[in-house]
Amino acid sequence: MRSRTLRALALATAAVAATTALAACGSSDDDNQKADTPAGAAAESKTLKLGYFPNITHAPALVGVNKGLFKDALTGTELTTQTFNAGPAAIEALLSGAIDATYIGPNPAINGWAKSNGQALKIIAGSTSGGAGLVVKEGINSPADLKGKKIATPQLGNTQDVALRAWLKENGLNADTNGGGDVSILPQDNATAVQAFAQGSIDGAWVPEPNLSKMLLESKGKLLVDEKTLWPNQQFVTTHLIVSQKFLKEYPGTVKKLLQGHIASVKYITDNNADAQKAANEQIKSLTSKPLKDEILTAAFKNLTFTNDPIAGSLFTSAKHAEEVGLLKPVDLKGIYDLGPLNELLKANGQPAVSDAAAS
Template sequence: MKKFLGLFIISTFLILGACGGGNSAASGSSESETVTIGYFPNLNHAPAMVAKQKAMYEDHLGENVNVEYQTFPDGATFMKALAAGEIHGGLVGPGPAMNSFISGVDAQIIGASSTGGTVIVSRDGSDIESWEDVEGSTFISPRVGCTHNVQFETYMKERGVTSERTGGSMVHVTGEPARYQSMFENGDVDVATAPEPWASVMEAEVDANVVIPTSDVSFGETLPAAVFVTSDDMIENNSEQVQTLIDAHKEAVAYINDNPDEAIDITIEGIADITDQQLEKSVMESAWERTNFTYEVDADVIQEFGNSSYDLQFLKEKPDFEGFVNKTFIQ
């Protein structure tokens, strides 16, 4: 079913970009191997930053494995790297992972990273204080059809408001979340589908208004904001190493929940290293309250989100995600 869908949905590969095929780490080799972990400089990817800072992957993989890290600007780029074997696994938004699966890319979700963290905010002076004021405005998301885009448009469609893409009045533009603040300041957009910590940044820096909180936006507290994915090749040919990666990831999630104050400091540093933006701790603490760190993932929610992506015309066919979520490694 997955390969058949790929024949006529491959054009959607870039549509669900965010808001490896080959395996260089052969099991049992006595030579030094390299495993590359991918992630984004976002709050929802804090487990990767904590695991990196605490050398958790290195500890679990052992001394014969060299661990490298690669960051990405969006989910489509991440999934291309996974398909090409440039990374062995890591954290990405559920949207691009879903798109790759239905386009025929061999990838599986083997755990979650967090839920929550998507906030819909409006520009101060836009006169947009609730969803009822959004019609006819310009909104921004990281990519067309990304996780945050789908969450926002699902919420609005349920209330009778849609984007120009589907015959409605909302104008949609895209841009990196780190640029949202300047776009608000310049008056380029009215509404932002903001992944944390960028929503809290804009609340603090440009008096952005919360239009739809995390608790209310569609799939806000159930959909994984980030998922841990790897390739079919890794699962089929190196399952022991996949288990090791998930064990390290689970340790990072547990560490975050047990040591939130230190985890916040690590995440601030991790984001600054990539974006050159030093976030205030008070801002990160606000964002942290909207995020739940967990490695558990619900396959039914993934399917519901995919159905909504189809309803919003981001997908040409209703997806079938049977076999996409593999919970073997987190049990």
């Protein structure tokens, strides 16, 4: 099945490239030299440096690397990968040229766009939706019960931190950036928050999978807010795929092949869910030596949706929320998406196009 899918995508890519090739501009550097490219085809690089996280919310990357789907798609290009544990580090790597593309959450992408005045990156595909929420101790049954409580988020200004602060504000509660206010928000990495919740030193945490499932299943936590219930159609961007603008301009052919591998990975997860879970966990084990327990893996996968759609409306809303809680200066996100190559491939493969429009 995988080989047939890749052959179909490869033919689609070739057909699209022949008629709508993107022009290369700029000069190549030592690490990304142009590969020999047939006349009329979009320019390709000899190398591609891809970033992703050893986290189940990055399953399309985990599966794509583990099953060789990116390698199969990137014919003529050598793929190297680098993993990160936090969005800001991945953005810095992209800005410095240490990587060419990366899977990442929405708020780091927004911050990278703002920091570079819209010059550093483009969002080229969706990846993951859902899988985040507020887990609390028993006895906390409403927003009012959170007064005086300690709640963790992964990092000040990160995607889950913004979601918590916006939800608190909507429910008449305040929290400042120093841990004060009606609710004390404590920035802690996910592993620390999971341990702190188990030990009882915090009252809850707004976390992504698989940490949400760990807190529910291992520490008998209670899900007070499932974040997807706060969004239209219960969909919001958790992870998407971005690329540096420089690389996109110079090597559009390679970017299309990267997208071909990405589409194949999302399809593989959809068509082979059990094996995809195993492949993702194998990749996590190879990267961290700590695979997820089967019950955690199954619960986390069930709570996530893997999609090519970047769910653009949720990105614009998330940026608005960050502005409203004082964590982001007003930023113009017009142009942050370039979904043309993705939509060309989807159309050629008989799949519906995705939109870069803000929510209406």
